[in-house]
Amino acid sequence: MGDLLSIGDFASRCGLSAKMLRSYAAAGLLVPAAIDAWSGYRYYSTGQLHQARVIALLRRAGVGVDDIAHFFGNPDVAQLDRWDLEIVNSSASRRRALAAARSALALDRTAGGRQSGNTGTGAPVKYDLVPGTATHQGGRDINQDAALAGDRLFAVADGIGAMDKGEVASQLAVETLTTAFAADRTASGLLKACREANQVVWRQATNENSAMGTTLAALAITSDTDAVVLHVGDSRLYRLRNTRLAKLTQDHTVVAELIRDGELGEQDARTHPHRNVLTRAVGAGPQVDADYAGVSCEPGDRLMLCTDGLFNALAPDELKDLLSAAADPQAAADTLVTAAVQRGADDNVTAMVVDVQ
Numbered sequence: 021m022g023d024l025l026s027i028g029d030f031a032s033r034c035g036l037s038a039k040m041l042r043s044y045a046a047a048g049l050l051v052p053a054a055i056d057a058w059s060g061y062r063y064y065s066t067g068q069l070h071q072a073r074v075i076a077l078l079r080r081a082g083v084g085v086d087d088i089a090h091f092f093g094n095p096d097v098a099q100l101d102r103w104d105l106e107i108v109n110s111s112a113s114r115r116r117a118l119a120a121a122r123s124a125l126a127l128d129r130t131a132g133g134r135q136s137g138n139t140g141t142g143a144p145v146k147y148d149l150v151p152g153t154a155t156h157q158g159g160r161d162i163n164q165d166a167a168l169a170g171d172r173l174f175a176v177a178d179g180i181g182a183m184d185k186g187e188v189a190s191q192l193a194v195e196t197l198t199t200a201f202a203a204d205r206t207a208s209g210l211l212k213a214c215r216e217a218n219q220v221v222w223r224q225a226t227n228e229n230s231a232m233g234t235t236l237a238a239l240a241i242t243s244d245t246d247a248v249v250l251h252v253g254d255s256r257l258y259r260l261r262n263t264r265l266a267k268l269t270q271d272h273t274v275v276a277e278l279i280r281d282g283e284l285g286e287q288d289a290r291t292h293p294h295r296n297v298l299t300r301a302v303g304a305g306p307q308v309d310a311d312y313a314g315v316s317c318e319p320g321d322r323l324m325l326c327t328d329g330l331f332n333a334l335a336p337d338e339l340k341d342l343l344s345a346a347a348d349p350q351a352a353a354d355t356l357v358t359a360a361v362q363r364g365a366d367d368n369v370t371a372m373v374v375d376v377q
């Protein structure tokens with residue numbers, strides 16, 4: 021069970037307040053491990069710290085106390101997926117409401133909030149996506165990256181170099197994702213498509229007794245939540261809006277976790293011995309844990325999916341400048357990949373640039 025801690029010590033170690041702990045215990049969640057029969061003081065065990073930290077994370081994700089209590093009665097990954105979808109859906113619904121409010125107020129998006137005279141219709145913002153793709157083996161003997169652009173799904177994958185047949189894994193992943201998403205173009209369909217891609221790669225690896233795996237990053241226009249990004253591993257999605265370049269995905273790597281935890285600086289990460297170690301990959305196990313989120317898109321935005329060969333060879337400012345300067349998405353992808361290869365990229369390099377029009 022572990023050592024006993026006072027409620028104050030336990031609270032400071034798990035990130036929940038003593039008041040929260042008391043209210044959770046009243047709801048049957050995280051009940052103290054011991055209560056002093058004389059004083060009535062509550063004690064928690066160090067063995068309960070892990071559950072407490074998970075509860076704190078779920079609360080930050082907006083999950084209700086009763087739902088969390090119910091969840092711990094029967095922990096189920098499908099429930100985590102349902103909460104994930106609720107967050108995406110509620111974000112999409114808030115965006116639609118905001119767009120309707122913008123139209124109702126007849127404020128021009130580009131006029132800095134001045135009255136435009138356009139009465140608007142309340143219809144959601146519509147846009148087209150125009151892709152351009154470039155890839156190069158860089159300093160490797162073969163190219164294990166894969167990329168596939170459909171009319172509503174754009175994906176890149178980076179076959180894991182240290183494993184056998186990374187190029188098979190990356191190609192299987194983008195093809196399976198695309199086919200499965202075509203059958204169900206909802207946000208939950210995209211998540212299911214990713215699971216299917218994982219199963220296909222995992223089965224292939226098991227059949228061939230080979231440790232293949234791949235990253236996967238995809239941008240999809242779903243039928244229910246507009247644009248969604250899904251990713252596993254360290255392939256990324258960026259968005260260039262006006263002159264600002266934003267990275268919209270968080271790498272699933274050891275160094276990214278160290279940076280997030282404040283234990284490593286961005287600069288030191290470039291030379292860290294574990295800089296290439298992934299914490300998640302498609303096909304590395306029977307299940308996959310993908311991140312996905314809604315993406316705000318508006319005409320004029322330029323989005324870019326890319327593998328690590330690109331962003332490891334070019335500094336963020338170079339990425340931004342080259343992405344900004346190109347006339348169209350194909351020219352942007354070509355210029356970026358050429359620059360990374362000229363810069364001596366020792367890895368495969370792939371860029372898929374998507375213009376929002």
Ligand code: MG
Binds near residue numbers: 178327329367368
């Ligand atoms: Mg790579």
